[in-house]
Amino acid sequence: MSTPEIACWEIFELSLPGLAFGNPFADVHLSARFQKGGRVLEPEGFYDGAEGRKGIYRLRFMPDELGEWRYVTRSNLPELDGIQGTFYCVPPHPGVHGPVKVASTYHFAYADGKRFFPLGTTCYAWANQPVELQEQTIQSLATAPFNKLRMCIFPKDYLYNKNEPLDYAFPILEKETRVKGQTSTDEYSFDFTRFNPAFFRRIEQHIGQLAELRIEADVILFHPYDRWGFSNMDAQTDERYLRYLIARLAAYRNVWWSLANEYDIMKSKNLADWDRLFRIVQTYDPYQHLRSVHNWQRSDTHDTRTFYDHGKPWVTHCSIQHSYVDLVSNWRELYHKPVIVDECCYEGNLPNAWGNLIPQEMVRRFWEATLRGGYCTHGETYLDSQDVIWWAKGGLLKGQSPPRIAFLRHILEEIPAGWLDPLTGITNTHLSSAGQPGRYYLTYFGFRQPGEVQVSLPVEGTFRAEIIDTWEMTISPLPGTFERTTTIALPGKPYLALRIQKT
């Protein structure tokens, strides 16, 4: 038998039949040491349910370095212990660049160095919708501009989200074990000591589909919108759930961990709990996928002190809910980490203030956050007779911001090198300017309409300039070239940007 080959950043999976001993989710421990040279990574395995009379245990590993990897398993179940093997990690498939990591302090890149500009959206509850709707969501995402998707593991109980999920992460207790005379809340009675492998297989399928579409899965581990009890499990169950989820998902290169959506409305957990949960993820994820947590409080006020402290070492980037994206400048300064405004309200027409931005304002927030050296996340909330709203359930996109976000993505990907960091002194305004000194400058005017701006360019070289209409999605080159200090006339209309590049 020849040594197997696994492409870099794909999944090597050991599938091990074994005795379904006791409660195999809890009683059987399985892990493996994967070694290449001096490096050792040690993922945990998981029980994936029974096939016939045998249980199936699996252990997944994502190689991130070319060459020969050796492994050996460890288990308290003798038949799973000491299994050894070797495989070769070969070059990645075309278009695969590895997991996304922090780059250049405030930005992101894939493991192979290719820049990643997060332009996310939300379909919080899509993974728990009917299968046809899941398929429609994937089809929509295939042609949408988004490269990151915020999605919850657990189902969502909230306005417009009252439907029952397909199934649950935990097995339902047998009816006869329930207490009689129970209230409707008690109808959801789970065996929290076991998992429902089918539920997780569906999540894995989704994450794999997203990987195919080159979309990062920003997986939300906990959230408060819950009628099933998943938001207030005990600490032991939380840890078992996280380790099981990590064992199953961490080998997917496109996973990010979002500890929670709106962590601070989850009254059953305090800050020490969140610290502990972060550290569980940090400990058991061999690949150190990106980690953050998303706030609710103070989303519309000036006081950011009640955020979870993104300065803590296990937080890789800021995942912020706030309407005033100008504050990206402050958060960069405060945390020295990448800033993603993962919720800035949604484009739509719901009554609720968080869900009725005009598309112009959604696009403006993307540009403003971007020009301040941060990133923004989309969501869409148009009223629907069936309550199928993209923001939570996925389905079809109806809004006018996605094509403009595609246009922004195109502009970002055209930056010759590096990322957008704030710059001052390029124009005689105090407006958001960003770029790279000496070669690339972008200034955004938003709801401002300067009739002219004075541009101060470096003494070396000549530059070309273009006026970008971020709403009309046009790029109009200005005639001639520009040097040193020049005044540029601008059309008196909103949502323009000025791009200046070295010739």
Added chain:
Amino acid sequence: MSTPEIACWEIFELSLPGLAFGNPFADVHLSARFQKGGRVLEPEGFYDGAEGRKGIYRLRFMPDELGEWRYVTRSNLPELDGIQGTFYCVPPHPGVHGPVKVASTYHFAYADGKRFFPLGTTCYAWANQPVELQEQTIQSLATAPFNKLRMCIFPKDYLYNKNEPLDYAFPILEKETRVKGQTSTDEYSFDFTRFNPAFFRRIEQHIGQLAELRIEADVILFHPYDRWGFSNMDAQTDERYLRYLIARLAAYRNVWWSLANEYDIMKSKNLADWDRLFRIVQTYDPYQHLRSVHNWQRSDTHDTRTFYDHGKPWVTHCSIQHSYVDLVSNWRELYHKPVIVDECCYEGNLPNAWGNLIPQEMVRRFWEATLRGGYCTHGETYLDSQDVIWWAKGGLLKGQSPPRIAFLRHILEEIPAGWLDPLTGITNTHLSSAGQPGRYYLTYFGFRQPGEVQVSLPVEGTFRAEIIDTWEMTISPLPGTFERTTTIALPGKPYLALRIQKT
């Protein structure tokens, strides 16, 4: 000779010829005790220059209570000391309501109780422009919606403001007293121990003209944009200047005192200086006109801690520079005083970020501040070939926000009684709602486009509803009446408001 009669809140002036002793601005002290019943007010007089061989001293008093007032002067110049008299304060002229005071914690009213909704603008340097331009400014104000004008005493040296003023508050030193070989800065050499009465007479004329137009004069006592030395006079000169100004202006009912524009860029004064200057104004103004101070720092960030502490007892209201008017809610909570966002950027097309808002955004900021229980101030900065820009010099208004601010003023003045204070629970949104429980509700949608809102009205009574298009300036009644909980469909467009009133 019959007892003179003075209408309430007009100016009673004693004009007293006397010896121009020494430096009569500094060496002669004049004041008077005005008494009615147990009340005593004690304004200071001032030297107004010589007429022929005699100096003219004046003392002004604004009676605020009907009936007989008696007075007696005090002076260190014997001929000005001990002058006694009586006058009758008779009912005010039509349309005169007295000085504006704080009312209902967060709002304003004239002395007679009539509500005052400040809708201000800025012509910072208008008082120091050529006379024809001053006249044009007054003509513009006569038909504009503004009822408060922010204006500096001292001339302005800044972008687009390089012209020399007509004259100065202090006499220019004789040429032969100047040092030879002086730099251009030294060309402005003043005798800071004396005043130029003609300068102050012009200011008084302006304030009188504004009073005729029912416009409050928000008089800015100091500001940093200075090439003449008025921003860094010594403490003694500052005090003499303030007392002289107060002696001349305080009897004008429409005066407000703004200690500074952008106090925190004036490096020659520290916080203790500002406390002292506030207390000088508090001590010598017998009428306790409104007092505040306007900040520069943190105008675009979340940290408001560097504001002058508007909680200090001598600050009557908050005068704030900030772009994010949503924070009005916070400042109300923090200071428990009226909040005026006296600078939220200006409508215009300058290159500078503070001066190029599209008119829609200026109007939106007015509405947003208003619905949060605060107030907003306009300014206009369109490029002009002669650098005549309304924001500083006055002249002609060119923008599109003033008619919309007139429309807002009309809506405010139509409120049956009281003011707009924030309300929650009227609609199922988190949007800005304000009004008066049980009878009047206003909700503003800004750059939001809810397709419908659910309105929860009190059980008593029926209500009528109107959709206000704040940009198109239309008010469209909805058919029928409304009771209790009702869903109201809204057109999907920005800048709408919903007004609901008890029938």
